[in-house]
Amino acid sequence: MIREIGKQDIPECVQVIRDSFLTVANEFGFTAENAPRFTAFAVSIDRLTYQLETEHRRMALYCLDSGKIVGYCSLLFQDGNQCELNNLCVLPEYRHAGIGASLLRDAFERAKQAGCRKINIGIVEENRVLRAWYEQQGFLHIGTKKFDFFPFTCGYMEKIL
Secondary structure, eight states, X not given: OEEEXXXXXXXXXXXXXXXXXXXXXXXXXXXXXXXXXXXXXXOOHHHHHHHHHTSOOEEEXXXXXXXXXXXXXXXXXXXXXXXXXXXXXXXXXXXXXSHHHHHHHHHHHHHHXXXXXXXXXXXXXXXXXHHHHHHHTTOXXXXXXXXXXXXXXXXXXXXXX
């Protein structure tokens, strides 16, 4: 089941995000020392609370019938009828069951309902599997940028809704 999160869900969502992004960190050799701003190390209860209450991000979670949260994503609304998809993730043991695709379709609908015509996303460019997955979902790769504070290249993608 997909639903918008409440403040009471934030601690569990933080753990889901950390655990999910840690697999990418481990695969590519990111650590809290060489990539402290990478999602696996940078997300916190305070940060998600700020995003929910101050930035008014639309945050959604995927939970099992038991109530366990196993997936998460958020939308940051931007100027020009655009939004940015952030932290789409699924716990490793629940991947390859369509949960990520369900969260993404839900994000598309939420974005459309809010009047967005385009969704932007940033990814680890070196993660070819993830890039291919987003391309299968209709995203187009539009460029890259290298930041000194990341040991990877940021890839940018967009999808017209």
